[in-house]
Amino acid sequence: MSEIADVLAAIESLRDRGERMALATIVAVRGSTYRRPGARLLVPESGELIGNISGGCLEGDVADVANVVMVEGRPRLVNFDLTADDEAVWGWGLGCNGAIDVFVEPAEKAAEVAGVLRMALEEQRPIASVTVLEADVPGVESGARLLVRPDGSTEGGTGDAGLDGAARDAGVELLRAGLSEIRSLPGSSGEARAFVEVLEPPLRLVVCGAGHDAIPVVHAGSQLGWRVVVADEREAFLTPERFPDAAELAHVERPEEAAKVVGTDERTHVMVMSHNYLRDKEYLRGFLGTGVPYIGMLGPRSRTDRLLDELRREGVEPSPGDLDVLHGPAGLDVGSEGPEEIAAAVVAEILAVKRGRAAGFLRDRGGPIHERPQPTSTGG
16 A cells, blocks of 8 residues: 555544544655655554655654644644754754745544545546645634645535635646646735645556566555556456456457556556567557557566567557657666566666656666655745
8 A cells, every 4th residue: 555545444443433634745845855745644642643745854843743733623734944053953963954844734634634635546637636734814814724626616615715826726727737736816805825636546557467567566566655556357366366456357358459458547657568469450440549658568678579560560650749659668778587586677667657767777767766846936
């Protein structure tokens, strides 16, 4: 289970039991930090913390703030500046050199966040959550929240019609960009600082072929919180006992129909690994031209080239875009041996493709480890 799933499950469990809690969310970072905006830490009134916002450096300090929030019932925005070169910072034992803003909300608001996360998961489409951090707009309180879908429809509200309109526009804009950031938004009177967070449903990985070496690929993907679908025409191989980590087991009568059976979109990444030449050709035939951002092919480059040549002779001419998303052989060049290592190389390559990275050594990367969003004219 992924970290966000752990936090979501814990919020829902604590809420159902009526226990107090507070939810801390990173809303902004500056400089080098361990986690990015959207990382969360759930602090129950009793019991262990769930989640992670700093790798263990600040969790205790955030928990202290959370305990105050539980008592007061009001959210708080706190800043931790780790850039100062003094004994106080070094005393934290931090391995970073940046600053983070953390928004801490009480139980009722934490349950709202859980509802938004659940909505994104169940609807299988992104949602923007616009949360007011600070405001000088009459009638608007810290923690007020508006939800924005890609089509511009909304749920909830901030308590001010003007601010709701600005929040909607910001939500739609950042959904298109796939970014989360703090924005200064105008209200009917005054302004508010709000965290516009784009909550995306998990990456969808379709594994074509239910052989033995598909098992670690499914496991590795599910450990990252991905929604993994296993497709195969051999129904006897598609069992929960064989693939306990799969979100879905899809029986396909004909491999070339797999894309239609499982469905495709911009979040769907495909790994073809049936080990049968003819089956793999038909799987590839079905997924070419569907617009998926990644098609991985198990086996050497010569095998993939031969598959493509045969498809061309049969009238299937891959476009340049099709060839751009095709990775054969699949996986990063890390010298993988055996199913588990190959699974790690494949999953790492898919992650690099999703994030738009070349997957080299971090020590050779110029500039920051994490991409920094470009400031906007309305940025806070």
